[in-house]
Amino acid sequence: MEKMILKVNGKSHEVEAAPSDTLLWVIREKLKLTGTKYSCGKAICGSCTVHLDGTPVRSCVAPVASATNKEITTIEGLSESGLHPVQKAWIEEQVAQCGYCQSGQIMQAVALLNKNSNPSREEIVGYMKGNLCRCGAYMRIIKAIEKASELG
Amino acid sequence: MNDHKNIKVDSSRRKFLRNASVLVSFASVPISFSLAGCELEAQDSIARELLQKELNIWVHLKEDDTVTISNPTSEMGQGSMTALALLIAEEMDLDWSKVNIINSPAVPDLFGVGWNGRGSKSMITVGSRTVRSYYTMLRQVGAQSRYALLKSTANEWSVPFDQLRTHNGFISHPDSGKSISYGQSLAFFDDGIKMPDFDENSLKQPKHFKLIGKINTRVDVPEKSDGSAIYSIDIDLPSMVYGVITRSPVNGSKPKLMNKQELEGMPGIIKVEMLDHGVALIGQTVQDVLNAKGSIEIEWSSAPADEHSSGEAFMSYVKQADQSEVINNMISEDGPVEEAFRNATQVLKADYFNEYVYHAQMEPLNAVANVKDNTAEIWLGTQAPGNARSAIANHLGLKEDEVKVHRTYLGGGFGRRSRHDYAIEAIELSKRIKKPVKLLWTREDDLQYGMYRPLCMQRMSAAINDQGQVVGWKHVIYGTGGGLLGSGARVEFYDFPSHAIGVNNIDHGIRTKHWRAVGHGPNKFAIEAFLDEVAEKTGKDPLEIRLELMKNHPRAKAVLQKAAEMGRWGDPRPDGVGVGLAFAERSDSLAACVCEISLTEDSEIRVRKVWAALDGGVIVHPDNTIAQMEGGIIMGMSSVLKEKVTIKDGKIQQSNFHDYELLRIDEAPEVLEVALIDSTEHPTGIGESGVPIIGGAIANAFANLTGKRLRHMPFTSDRIKEALG
Ligand code: FES
Ligand code: FES
Numbered sequence: 050m051e052k053m054i055l056k057v058n059g060k061s062h063e064v065e066a067a068p069s070d071t072l073l074w075v076i077r078e079k080l081k082l083t084g085t086k087y088s089c090g091k092a093i094c095g096s097c098t099v100h101l102d103g104t105p106v107r108s109c110v111a112p113v114a115s116a117t118n119k120e121i122t123t124i125e126g127l128s129e130s131g132l133h134p135v136q137k138a139w140i141e142e143q144v145a146q147c148g149y150c151q152s153g154q155i156m157q158a159v160a161l162l163n164k165n166s167n168p169s170r171e172e173i174v175g176y177m178k179g180n181l182c183r184c185g186a187y188m189r190i191i192k193a194i195e196k197a198s199e200l201g
Numbered sequence: 202m203n204d205h206k207n208i209k210v211d212s213s214r215r216k217f218l219r220n221a222s223v224l225v226s227f228a229s230v231p232i233s234f235s236l237a238g239c240e241l242e243a244q245d246s247i248a249r250e251l252l253q254k255e256l257n258i259w260v261h262l263k264e265d266d267t268v269t270i271s272n273p274t275s276e277m278g279q280g281s282m283t284a285l286a287l288l289i290a291e292e293m294d295l296d297w298s299k300v301n302i303i304n305s306p307a308v309p310d311l312f313g314v315g316w317n318g319r320g321s322k323s324m325i326t327v328g329s330r331t332v333r334s335y336y337t338m339l340r341q342v343g344a345q346s347r348y349a350l351l352k353s354t355a356n357e358w359s360v361p362f363d364q365l366r367t368h369n370g371f372i373s374h375p376d377s378g379k380s381i382s383y384g385q386s387l388a389f390f391d392d393g394i395k396m397p398d399f400d401e402n403s404l405k406q407p408k409h410f411k412l413i414g415k416i417n418t419r420v421d422v423p424e425k426s427d428g429s430a431i432y433s434i435d436i437d438l439p440s441m442v443y444g445v446i447t448r449s450p451v452n453g454s455k456p457k458l459m460n461k462q463e464l465e466g467m468p469g470i471i472k473v474e475m476l477d478h479g480v481a482l483i484g485q486t487v488q489d490v491l492n493a494k495g496s497i498e499i500e501w502s503s504a505p506a507d508e509h510s511s512g513e514a515f516m517s518y519v520k521q522a523d524q525s526e527v528i529n530n531m532i533s534e535d536g537p538v539e540e541a542f543r544n545a546t547q548v549l550k551a552d553y554f555n556e557y558v559y560h561a562q563m564e565p566l567n568a569v570a571n572v573k574d575n576t577a578e579i580w581l582g583t584q585a586p587g588n589a590r591s592a593i594a595n596h597l598g599l600k601e602d603e604v605k606v607h608r609t610y611l612g613g614g615f616g617r618r619s620r621h622d623y624a625i626e627a628i629e630l631s632k633r634i635k636k637p638v639k640l641l642w643t644r645e646d647d648l649q650y651g652m653y654r655p656l657c658m659q660r661m662s663a664a665i666n667d668q669g670q671v672v673g674w675k676h677v678i679y680g681t682g683g684g685l686l687g688s689g690a691r692v693e694f695y696d697f698p699s700h701a702i703g704v705n706n707i708d709h710g711i712r713t714k715h716w717r718a719v720g721h722g723p724n725k726f727a728i729e730a731f732l733d734e735v736a737e738k739t740g741k742d743p744l745e746i747r748l749e750l751m752k753n754h755p756r757a758k759a760v761l762q763k764a765a766e767m768g769r770w771g772d773p774r775p776d777g778v779g780v781g782l783a784f785a786e787r788s789d790s791l792a793a794c795v796c797e798i799s800l801t802e803d804s805e806i807r808v809r810k811v812w813a814a815l816d817g818g819v820i821v822h823p824d825n826t827i828a829q830m831e832g833g834i835i836m837g838m839s840s841v842l843k844e845k846v847t848i849k850d851g852k853i854q855q856s857n858f859h860d861y862e863l864l865r866i867d868e869a870p871e872v873l874e875v876a877l878i879d880s881t882e883h884p885t886g887i888g889e890s891g892v893p894i895i896g897g898a899i900a901n902a903f904a905n906l907t908g909k910r911l912r913h914m915p916f917t918s919d920r921i922k923e924a925l926g
Contacts (some may be wrong), residue, residue, distance in 0.1 A: 052732075066488075067488070070488045071488065073486050073663060074486065074487045077435075077487075078437075078487060081427075081437060082552075083428070083431075083434075083435035083437075084427070084428020084429065085428070085432075086432075086563070086564070086612070087434065087565070088563045088564065088565065088640075089527075089644045089857055089858050090644055090857075091644070091857050091858075091859065093857060093858040093859055094563070094858055096563060105923035109744050110513060123428070124428035125427070125429075125458060126616065131426065131427030131429070132421070135364060136426045136427060139426040140418075140422055140423055140426050142825055143417070143418060143419060143422055143825070144422075144426070145278075145419075145421070145425035145426060146278030146279070146280075146828065146832055147277050147278030147425075147562070147563065147564070147610070147611060147612050147613045147614075148278065148421065148422075148424075148425025148426075148430050148610065148612070149432065149562075149563040149564045149612030149613060150563045151425050151426060152428045155426065161285050173866075174866045174867035174869070177866045177867075178865045178866050178867040179865075180866070181563065181858065181863050181865065182866070183561050183562055183563045183613050183615075183836065183863060184278045184562070184613060184832045185831060185832035185833070185834070185835030185836045185839070185864075186565075186828070186831070186832060186835070187833070187835055187864075187866040188479060188831050188869060188870075188873050189828065189831070189868060190867070191869070
């Protein structure tokens with residue numbers, strides 16, 4: 050166990066963890082930010098996606114040590130009000146069903162739009178294909194990203 | 202929180218509740234109101250507050266006009282928590298923007314409903330039963346709640362009851378120009394009012410609906426878009442510890458732990474516990490228990506399922522079907538079927554194969570349990586909270602009201618979460634360690650200790666006369682899964698002069714379970730694909746043969762025609778594009794679709810466009826209905842194109858999403874349109890209706906494209922290459 054500083058959603062937190070502990074469980078259990086979800090634990094589904102310095106990362110396979118000295122953003126930190134343009138579009142398009150995959154979907158979509166503000170359908174599905182949605186909300190995820198891109 | 206005696210339950214409220222025959226018919230319910238009060242009180246402080254509010258157990262109205270409606274259903278993405286509240290709000294003429302929804306306590310006697318509104322009450326969210334079962338009852342609740350408010354106001358204002366009007370949460374008396382909000386009217390609310398009965402005819406007619414069919418947002422969507430929605434996996438209790446279990450790799454095998462001491466010495470491990478079906482590790486953090494789980498060494502006893510391999514089972518089904526035509530469990534039989542086959546000009550036969558399929562809900566199973574000497578609490582994403590509560594009480598030797606089930610959102614259910622094996626595990630661990638425990642199933646646990654949609658083969662046969670008509674229809678299912686196998690095998694909308702439909706169950710000792718529409722997936726695939734084979738043999742168009750068979754079923758015909766029209770059935774398609782259609786009923790809803798497919802260079806099917814139509818009776822929540830159809834079709838596509846659990850010597854061969862692949866967003870259709878048929882009929886189930894139509898439609902589109910038949914799901918590139926020769 051080591052003490053380390055994690056900067057999450059603009060705030061610094063001191064946590065005690067082994068460097069190899071996965072970022073996901075530190076975020077969920079030690080920082081109590083439960084919007085980031087566990088689903089596969091092997092970087093196959095995208096439910097656990099957070100940003101490290103703006104880059105989407107699967108926190109279930111990221112050692113916590115890889116996140117020190119970086120800005121970590123979780124779904125809770127996307128906006129004060131929960132109404133980031135992508136979240137607004139998600140609500141307008143009524144994307145969520147069970148909702149469990151959606152934090153990861155939204156984090157991935159935000160990263161896409163930060164890089165490419167006007168993606169084509171092909172670019173959208175290419176960038177989002179690491180994020181599974183068992184409820185099958187894919188049609189609406191695509192529409193919401195297109196809408197968010199219009200909302201700017 | 203424990204002092205429920207402080208809650209005032211005055212006798213006049215009791216009288217109101219007793220009079221309200223639908224609201225709570227206490228005469229026939231073995232639970233007294235004060236006991237119900239304890240339940241509400243003990244669940245959480247919000248509920249305690251609500252108990253002290255008017256009007257009744259379903260509707261809590263405040264002076265500031267906010268209304269909180271109790272939700273009895275398990276919200277797992279299907280949207281019925283919104284739909285049910287709309288039923289009450291419609292009949293009460295509520296201002297929808299003032300409505301909040303909370304989960305009701307897990308007390309089926311109070312909040313449950315019988316199937317289709319009849320029979321014994323349960324709180325089980327399965328089989329797309331929720332809206333259709335609660336449809337009349339909750340509108341009656343709304344009507345009675347409105348009546349009580351109106352009657353109190355009529356008395357207070359000394360005006361005739363029938364001169365009062367309601368609109369958007371207000372009561373008005375047009376003659377005098379008086380108006381008051383529902384909340385303000387609480388000042389003179391009389392809860393001793395005697396209720397009339399409201400039968401279906403005295404409720405609003407669909408043409409007067411202002412909310413049903415008009416509201417297109419779901420209440421749970423915002424909190425599912427900002428990470429604040431709470432699932433059981435998110436629950437955190439003081440001094441909670443974590444548990445994981447390594448379970449039998451072969452159903453029924455028993456563990457012998459080889460390295461207990463080593464595990465006990467690992468960082469953060471508090472306890473190693475033996476269970477009948479596995480070994481549990483309890484530790485300080487998830488990381489601790491996951492680390493230790495990787496080192497566990499167990500020798501497993503043999504079990505009957507050791508003998509089972511899914512590939513070999515298929516061969517045994519074919520052999521059995523070839524040897525004997527006996528049907529052990531007849532589902533439906535009509536007309537002189539044997540004679541039809543004896544006298545047929547042609548007999549057509551084909552076998553269809555379906556692998557085990559896994560639920561793969563994105564939230565793996567988990568539960569948080571806290572067992573004390575005489576009480577138990579559990580935080581659970583469950584489709585069957587009432588059954589879970591009984592099972593926990595039974596397991597611990599407690600009374601039901603000593604068990605509190607806190608219902609959270611479900612990160613997907615699809616049938617898996619109507620069992621409570623995972624709840625009992627968490628309860629058992631908490632009992633042994635005397636602390637709150639969060640039990641986590643890893644994805645690997647969830648997949649490998651799953652309960653699968655049954656493995657099965659459909660042997661289809663048609664007797665065709667010299668006019669090219671089907672005069673006999675046989676559909677025999679061979680597989681493992683008992684009653685699960687037969688769902689969707691009936692042909693209620695195709696009038697064959699004779700038919701015999703049944704199941705031969707062969708028990709392989711594998712856990713099987715409902716899976717979104719369960720047998721409808723495999724059976725409708727077989728029926729719809731085989732019907733196209735018959736059409737081809739008899740020189741008929743796939744649409745025409747179905748319309749002819751459906752001629753006495755106008756609703757079914759209309760749905761199929763709608764889908765055909767949307768998908769421009771009969772129009773030529775570009776080169777490299779195949780088109781197919783299919784029809785299926787599920788939970789009394791009728792659905793049909795047309796789809797276009799193409800093949801990739803790697804011989805994979807891409808479903809490009811899907812047009813679907815649904816007749817689900819009165820549609821309470823149209824946008825959500827469309828979302829359910831989209832989701833059902835995409836989940837259906839996933840199962841048809843990609844998903845299979847294979848078993849070798851009793852062991853599951855897949856472990857995570859790398860080898861149990863689900864459909865991804867780049868494989869979603871470019872176009873997926875859904876049309877809802879206008880109807881004033883009683884609502885029917887919609888949550889599963891998208892799944893059964895897509896298998897047959899894809900198989901038929903493939904035949905249209907290539908002239909070859911796919912008869913074994915999933916349609917992977919290997920099987921496609923094999924079919925193409
Ligand atoms: S949980 Fe991290 S990618 Fe699936
Ligand atoms: S909304 Fe349920 S998994 Fe995506």
